[in-house]
Amino acid sequence: MxxxxxxxxxxxxxxxxxxxxxxxxxxxxxxxxxxxxxxxxxxxxxxxxxxxxxxxxxxxxxxxxxxxxxxxxxxxxxxxxxxxxxxxxxxxxxxxxxxxxxxxxxxxxxxxxxxxxxxxxxxxxxxxxxxxxxxxxxxxxxxxxxxxxxxxxxxxxxxxxxxxxxxxxxxxxxxxxxxxxxxxxxxxxxxxxxxxxxxxxxxxxxxxxxxxxxxxxxxxxxxxxxxxxxxxxxxxxxxxxxRHLDQWTQARRAIAAEYDQLLAKADVITPKVMPYSHHVYHIYAVRSKSRDTLQQQLHEQEIQTGIHYPIPVHLQPAYADLGYQLGDFPHSEAASREVLSLPMFAELSTESQTQVAMAVISST
Structure with missing residues (x-):
């Protein structure tokens, strides 16, 4: 796993x-x-x-x-x-x-x-x-x-x-x-x-x-x-x-850069770093129109993933009293249907990362 x-x-x-x-x-x-x-x-x-x-x-x-x-x-x-x-x-x-x-x-x-x-x-x-x-x-x-x-x-x-x-x-x-x-x-x-x-x-x-x-x-x-x-x-x-945060951040950024290269041929959208940004990759989220199928296929290959976040707050039942409806924020709603967070931590090995990337490619 x-x-x-x-x-x-x-x-x-x-x-x-x-x-x-x-x-x-x-x-x-x-x-x-x-x-x-x-x-x-x-x-x-x-x-x-x-x-x-x-x-x-x-x-x-x-x-x-x-x-x-x-x-x-x-x-x-x-x-x-x-x-x-x-x-x-x-x-x-x-x-x-x-x-x-x-x-x-x-x-x-x-x-x-x-x-x-x-x-x-x-x-x-x-x-x-x-x-x-x-x-x-x-x-x-x-x-x-x-x-x-x-x-x-x-x-x-x-x-x-x-x-x-x-x-x-x-x-x-x-x-x-x-x-x-x-x-x-x-x-x-x-x-x-x-x-x-x-x-x-x-x-x-x-x-x-x-x-x-x-x-x-x-x-x-x-x-x-x-x-x-x-x-x-x-x-x-x-x-x-x-005291270790700088080192861990460098490792996350290196892992993200490697994901970018490995997933270049996959049918997913990889994260875009904005020109003003030094991104620290708490989450490495790709986008797929078939997100749920992709997640299931990765799970079958013993790769854990996450979804951040599957329901935007304006559509959560707890906040229905704010009065928003489906369609009010289309980009948030689309992202919630399509984002999938791949394994990301400073100690992630090159072997494991390559296995994740190959599983994504084979599943898209």
Whole structure:
């Protein structure tokens, strides 16, 4: 079996470092927040090119608190894309605001910047672009629109650790950037985790309080907050893994380049890297008109695949109350029917990759 992702292979490659860090964290008994989390915040924010980092328990919590820090309230509108993991939209709804969808660009799979301005109303307060699959959204036009209309830009960088837009690391480009450390991410915890990065000290201070019951100091609750704190163990683990992220990213990009060559003769569309983008390939998604058949044939050859994502958010039953219908966002809907994610992880062997590619070619 060729796995879609192999977390055991990654762990084995850094086992001694991880085990040492975990035992030290256990010995410190700083199990919630603590010195390892503080150090991770400084190291990861610096890595992103941002002044502040605030660690939280999930990427969803990062989005939620970023929206709250930016002043998003019930009745406000936040523009985003329906072709994303549901957490992007859920976080907007947690604030009481309304998600307003804009279709994706069919080449990059990120928000179509040409359609954003038409979606702006008097209630629009923010734009929330998603750096999907590890490719940055086209941030230049987004920032230009935001400046002209006085809007906040919050980057969903959950899949884009170390990705760059025109040489600048994502997360530090908008007003706030949100990351997930879910285990399968390019930088993944051994459990859940997330981070908000920003250059705005007021946003950072507010998020620090909101993640810890709204406390300015212990038992002094300034805000109605949440229990969104990061575990000390995850801070220690992520600090180790951050030191390897550059190497892992280079490996992913090399694997993607090899896939591009191997699949040149296959009847699939391979990912397109936009000219402004340093893609980090959290997902390597091909497109096929016969996606479901292709996936089944790969499964029969013991090759695991994924679909990111089979139903766009505007067609999910949970979000039917937003009032969107089939056909409202044709590019998102087409992508949801056609994308198939192939095995992608830094330790993927050349032999396994070639086997995947030959199976795709023979099945299309």
């Amino acid at each position: 060729i796995p879609f992702v192999d977390l055991k292979a990654q762990y084995n490659s850094i086992k001694n470092e991880i085990d040492t860090a975990v035992f030290q964290a256990l010995d410190s008994t700083q199990f919630v927040l603590g010195s390892e989390v503080v150090a991770l915040e400084a190291e990861f924010s610096h890595y992103c090119g941002a002044d502040y980092g605030i660690a939280v328990n999930t990427g969803t919590s990062a989005l939620h608190l970023a929206l709250l820090a930016a002043g998003i309230n019930p009745g406000d509108e936040v523009i985003t894309t329906p072709f994303t993991f549901v957490a992007t939209v859920a976080a907007i709804c947690y604030t009481g605001a309304t998600p307003v969808f804009v279709d994706i660009d069919p080449i990059s799979y990120t928000i179509d910047v040409r359609q954003i301005e038409a979606a702006i109303t008097a209630r629009t307060k923010a734009i929330l672009p998603v750096h999907l699959y590890g490719q940055p959204a086209d941030m230049g036009p987004i920032l230009d629109i935001a400046r002209r209309y006085g809007l906040i830009v919050i980057e969903d960088a959950a899949q884009a650790h170390r990705a760059e837009y025109k040489g600048q690391r994502v997360g530090s480009i908008g007003d706030l950037g949100c990351f997930s450390f879910y285990p399968g991410k390019n930088l993944g915890a051994y459990g859940e985790g997330g981070m908000v990065v920003t250059n705005n000290p007021e946003y950072a201070h507010k998020i620090e309080m909101l993640r810890d019951w709204g406390q300015k100091r212990k038992y002094h609750h300034v805000l109605k907050g949440y229990n969104y704190r990061m575990d000390g163990l995850q801070g220690a683990i992520l600090r180790v893994k951050l």
